[in-house]
Amino acid sequence: GGGMWAAGAARRAGLALAAAGALCLALAAWRRRARPLREVLVFPSPPSCTEALLAEAAGPGAAARPCHCPLPHGDCPLSRLLRHLLTARRSLDICLFAFSSPQLGRAVRLLHRRGVRVRIVTDAQYMGVQGSQIGRLRQAGIQVRHDQESGYMHHKFAVVDGRMLITGSLNWTTQAIQNNRENVLVTEDVEYVKPFLDEFERIWEKYNPIKYKFF
């Protein structure tokens, strides 16, 4: 009787432990899912060299050539922004009032060459100004659409692989990156990513060239 009772108690204890373990695993998974990437970048970004970062992203083996220019080569808001963009594997949707940064332009062309589907929406008034990257991006074969409205297309966001939102006050210009006080929020929270993706698709369709009225 005593042995059977002890065996029963041991079995019950084992079941309780297993249940507790399963609960802990479920909670850990929940906590992981509840903790996606969340980052805030603050600009201006100090002048720094992004050559090695971009060269490494351009092709394997290139990482072996460190850059010897006199600029600092450490982490900075611009290099963090570039790294996040360069994680793109399938798609990159960009919606920007102004785009003239050579480094960010190079990163986007590099992703296009890698086979990432890049789409760009920009402001009609700004895209033709001197230094704009839009011409070079179009020449590289990247699809660009622009507004035909009196108001500005004033968004400054990008969505990487439909998963990561990069948004804030920052236009992708060297002036803004190096001289202005700016913010960029990077998030994988679906509650933020989804409305921006929806806005991108809405604008992309609205600005379809077949709808342009040349005035």
Added chain:
Amino acid sequence: GGGMWAAGAARRAGLALAAAGALCLALAAWRRRARPLREVLVFPSPPSCTEALLAEAAGPGAAARPCHCPLPHGDCPLSRLLRHLLTARRSLDICLFAFSSPQLGRAVRLLHRRGVRVRIVTDAQYMGVQGSQIGRLRQAGIQVRHDQESGYMHHKFAVVDGRMLITGSLNWTTQAIQNNRENVLVTEDVEYVKPFLDEFERIWEKYNPIKYKFF
């Protein structure tokens, strides 16, 4: 014997139920804490009347006077932005490149009169343009500080009660609200709110008038 056994089983069952109940309450509290406010507002906002909203916020009883102007009176991105601002009870920290919207200016003066501690940081080049609200806000006794830098103070964010962050591409101007494509992200996630609060305090101290060099 049977009666005591039954009483013991009932007590054990009661304890198990109590434990399960406590666990459920704890999980619900965790879930609540893990689900702070998360909202994305997309502009342009259709023309709409915010008179009733602002009158109601100005004083008790005012809510009884509905506005009869011909504009729509329903919910819109501007009214949602105003409602979020008007939840302020203790503090409102505003960091804006451009501030000329009369409705938003009125909401901020109203909060100041209510005893909310309002602080504003803005861009020196923009604050003097025609239609800027900065003069009226200063006349109302609200503290305003501005940059003395060559780059722009290009942020567009506000923090309500150190708890809710309102940030995006939107300057607080009627042009931007009614005509531009813009976004505003509203969040209570500490990971986003904290870096913006830190940035505000850094800039607020940096722009302390005792440090102004008049050039």
